Every structure is written in structure tokens, then in C-alpha cells.
Amino acid sequence: MERTAPPDETAVTTRTGAPVSDVPGLLDGVPRQRGPREGVRESVPVREPRRRLPRPWLLLPTPTGTPFTFGYVVVLCVTSLISAYADPALVHALLQGSSTDVAHLVRTPGLVLVGSALWVAGGVASPFTIGFVLVLTALERRIGGLRTAGVFLLGHVLATLATEVPVGLAVLAGHLPDSSLHRLDYGVSFGVAAGTGALAGLLSPWLRVPLLAVFGGMLLQDLLAFTDPMTNWGHLIALAIGITTWPVLRRWGAKRAVGG
Numbered sequence: 001m002e003r004t005a006p007p008d009e010t011a012v013t014t015r016t017g018a019p020v021s022d023v024p025g026l027l028d029g030v031p032r033q034r035g036p037r038e039g040v041r042e043s044v045p046v047r048e049p050r051r052r053l054p055r056p057w058l059l060l061p062t063p064t065g066t067p068f069t070f071g072y073v074v075v076l077c078v079t080s081l082i083s084a085y086a087d088p089a090l091v092h093a094l095l096q097g098s099s100t101d102v103a104h105l106v107r108t109p110g111l112v113l114v115g116s117a118l119w120v121a122g123g124v125a126s127p128f129t130i131g132f133v134l135v136l137t138a139l140e141r142r143i144g145g146l147r148t149a150g151v152f153l154l155g156h157v158l159a160t161l162a163t164e165v166p167v168g169l170a171v172l173a174g175h176l177p178d179s180s181l182h183r184l185d186y187g188v189s190f191g192v193a194a195g196t197g198a199l200a201g202l203l204s205p206w207l208r209v210p211l212l213a214v215f216g217g218m219l220l221q222d223l224l225a226f227t228d229p230m231t232n233w234g235h236l237i238a239l240a241i242g243i244t245t246w247p248v249l250r251r252w253g254a255k256r257a258v259g260g
């Protein structure tokens with residue numbers, strides 16, 4: 001009987017009859033040792049968010065960004081030029097006809113409440129004119145033009161009534177002379193004070209507190225000087241009116257931020 005040689009361990013064949021060593025890719029599953037850089041995930045550089053540069057021009061009104069404030073500023077510039085260069089008798093007649101004194105409020109309340117807000121007491125260089133531009137621009141960028149106009153008119157109208165109605169009652173009671181019914185009263189200061197109080201509620205605390213402290217301190221100083229107590233009380237009342245609008249304005253600001 002012929003004896004067959006045992007199979008060579010190194011010559012294991014496959015079903016096709018080819019040696020294992022001749023079949024490419026059969027031992028690819030055997031793990032290999034990694035090289036020095038193989039398998040190490042390359043770090044992807046993370047881009048830092050760009051820091052927004054200060055944009056001081058946003059403090060000023062624009063026709064497209066803040067149309068209400070921009071248009072109002074144009075009107076105030078025109079009336080200020082009239083006050084500065086027109087005939088003094090004409091200017092006095094215009095201011096007297098726009099005054100929100102008791103006599104005019106009784107006869108034509110709507111006309112004088114609107115007309116008195118078209119003039120600037122002290123000219124375009126007065127603090128309230130500068131405050132008008134800065135405060136209403138910032139407020140309109142946060143809540144929109146119509147709502148800014150509403151806040152301004154709310155402070156202007158309510159503070160005017162709060163100061164003039166007591167004057168009328170005091171005249172009726174005999175505590176003030178009849179000339180107090182024709183007290184010259186005009187300007188945008190009540191609306192600016194209300195806008196300042198409203199804007200403070202939309203700012204972060206580190207801006208809100210200094211704004212209220214500086215502006216409120218200025219109003220208190222004017223009141224203590226006792227030069228025009230009715231107007232000075234009106235400024236404080238208007239500031240308080242603006243502060244009372246915080247809950248509503250914050251909801252409006254949140255809706256505007258999400259595009260509502």
C-alpha cells in the first residue's frame with residue numbers, strides 16, 4: 001500500500017485549490033500595528049466668533065431703521081429754525097397757540113396736545129433735544145416705530161394733564177390767579193422723560209441703574225431748584241409713566257426679537 005505524505009501545514013489550500021498564500025486579501029482581517037500617526041484624529045481648528053465692533057451710528061436715527069424718530073427730528077429741526085429766525089411776534093403767537101395751558105386744553109385739547117409736541121423748549125442744543133434723539137432711537141430699534149410713538153404720546157398727554165388739571169382746580173378754588181390758566185407750556189420733554197423710563201426697562205441692569213440714577217437725579221435737582229415746579233413735577237410723573245410700561249414693552253421687545 002502506498003503511503004501518502006502528510007499535508008504540508010504551510011500549503012493549506014482553499015476550495016478552489018489555490019494555496020492560502022496566493023489568495024489576496026484573505027488575511028486583511030488580521031489587525032495591524034498602528035503607525036505613529038495612524039488612528040489619531042486630527043484636531044479641527046475651532047473658529048472663534050467674531051466680535052462685533054462698536055457701531056456708534058446706530059445711536060442716530062435713520063429713515064429706514066427708525067422712521068418715526070427720524071421724521072420727528074426733521075420736524076423739530078424745522079420748528080427750531082422758525083423759532084430762531086422768524087419774526088419774534090410770529091413765534092410768540094405760534095407758541096401761544098400751541099400751548100397746553102388750561103385755557104387751551106378746555107377749548108381745543110387735541111390740537112394743542114399735538115401742537116405743543118412740535119416745538120423744543122431751549123432749542124436744538126437743549127439736553128432734552130439730545131435725549132430725544134438718543135432715547136427714541138434706541139427705543140424704536142427695540143419695539144418699533146408705532147409703539148415708540150405710543151409711549152411718547154402716553155407720557156406727553158398724561159403728564160400734561162397731571163400738571164395742568166391741578167392748576168385749573170387751584171384757580172377755581174381761588175388759590176391761584178386767573179393768569180395761571182394761560183401759562184405757556186410746550187415742548188417734548190414729557191415724552192422724552194417717559195421714553196427714558198420705558199427704555200430703562202429694556203436695558204441690562206448695569207445700564208438701567210446708571211440711566212435712571214443720572215436722569216432721575218437731574219430731574220430731582222431741577223425740582224429742588226424750584227424754578228418751574230409744575231414742569232419739574234411733570235418730568236418726574238412722565239418718568240414714572242415710562243417705568244410702568246416695562247411689562248408690556250418687554251413682551252413687545254421679545255416678540256420683535258423673534259420676528260413677531
